Amino acid sequence: MSDSSPIFSKITLIGAGLIGSSIAHASRRGGLANHISAYIPRDETRARAAKAGFADSLHADIASAVAGADLVVLATPIGTFGEITKQAAPHLMPDAILTDVGSVKGAVVRDVSPYVPAGVHFIPAHPVAGTEESGPESGFAELFDGRWCILTPLPGTDPAAVQKLKDFWRRCGSDVEIMDVQHHDLVLAITSHVPHLIAYNIVGTAADLETVTRSEVIKYSASGFRDFTRIAASDPTMWRDIFLNNRDAVLEMLGRFNEDLAALQRAVRWGDGEALFNLFTRTRAIRRSIIEAGQDTAEPNFGRLSRQRRVRR
């Protein structure tokens, strides 16, 4: 395969928020498709997508959106995937690849598989990338650069179709990993879902206090709290659906978190400085590994300070 020829004739995005519109931008950057269409049923959102200008055609009906598409990407909140696949199924082209970008894979396989027509290659996928923004204006071509995309093909899936989707994601800028569905959901529960849950939780706790005012929480947030508010500003519908659909793995990982927090709370109560110091030293090493792996910036405060600094030493 040449590295500059289109991989797909027509890509259809089902929904075009942050991830969908970023796929469109990345596809255009890489010349990965001859045509990009998007199915956006809501008039207001479709108008915003038109203004953002990342698609060649926008559709209020799913039949025309997917007609002739050799790649269809489910990019709405995961709770909608089953119904949408059911509606799209009669219009899918034989040999098309149907994929998704959901943060949970078990529930997606459960909901989507029953409706996939024979001859269509269903390959669940999860680009591990994002920001706290949402909507068709929030996407950009570089979102996937240097990030991982996890494919969780089911046993028996056509290897050529899997290879084609791998190539697509690589040319969107990602590294690609193949993983088992259940293992994906466990990995993401600890790297993404539980972190979001506890960020949402502490922001809620702080907002509800009587002894500390909301204005104080906001004024002094630079001492740590503000970091959590970024994650806790993520799209509510998307995240509701994630927690409703990855319950078992989230509860398992949350159980571990709670167990460890109880031990840490006990160390605080009993003044066990050694236990605290040992944990705080161990966690530093993880940060270094993430920076070395290119998964975060080495700049202090995520680089927020470089805008604050007028002169750098």
Place this chain on the structure above:
Amino acid sequence: MSDSSPIFSKITLIGAGLIGSSIAHASRRGGLANHISAYIPRDETRARAAKAGFADSLHADIASAVAGADLVVLATPIGTFGEITKQAAPHLMPDAILTDVGSVKGAVVRDVSPYVPAGVHFIPAHPVAGTEESGPESGFAELFDGRWCILTPLPGTDPAAVQKLKDFWRRCGSDVEIMDVQHHDLVLAITSHVPHLIAYNIVGTAADLETVTRSEVIKYSASGFRDFTRIAASDPTMWRDIFLNNRDAVLEMLGRFNEDLAALQRAVRWGDGEALFNLFTRTRAIRRSIIEAGQDTAEPNFGRLSRQRRVRR
């Protein structure tokens, strides 16, 4: 008072890590002192401070460091303040201001007050600013710009001395707030100490899993987890001392966090999508308020992406 004349004849920093060295840089930027000295007993650290070049004199003994200083700033981990004040006391100049930068105020008042000589003005302070870095190389003049500095003067403190310290922090770039000692510790428990505790905790939990490898945690950290590792990379000694010295307020706020997390866990278990959606919507508003208050960047992903993007739309 002119806005360009020095406020102090000689400032002495007791310790010069991130905060101490940043005070030196900010003092130089603002012309706030005729001389900046630093007491750094460890040879290796003193050599690093010499190389960083933010002080006019560096001292291995405390007597020469504080001689003639009209402002002395305790900027070591808070567990050391009592002993250091005891050692410095006989050498403090009458009418000097003794202050600190500790993240806890009740324990600092408890530990320092007994050793403050008559005629010396002890005014506890807390600049609410920082990065995850530490050491004499990590400071910079702009750290305090637009951040809050909280003073917690004790009843009966000379108002002129408090005003002088307020002026100093304003000219370091900060907004200044006066607060009661106990209330400070409660506010910081929720805005800083508990957020750090749960960040340290989840990083520890993720590192200890058997079912998900450390390499997986690192690779997929961009989905949320990496944000917590920044905070969990903060200085272990400093943070051990904070938890050992703000126990009651931390346990109180942690109790609230745990209570709320139990309710959230229950909502996940029973599939209460409405409860999840309502919380996730409320927390978004707090993020907006923090950005409007100038306490964080509005750029997605803390602006990390602006380095990733080659072209911005």
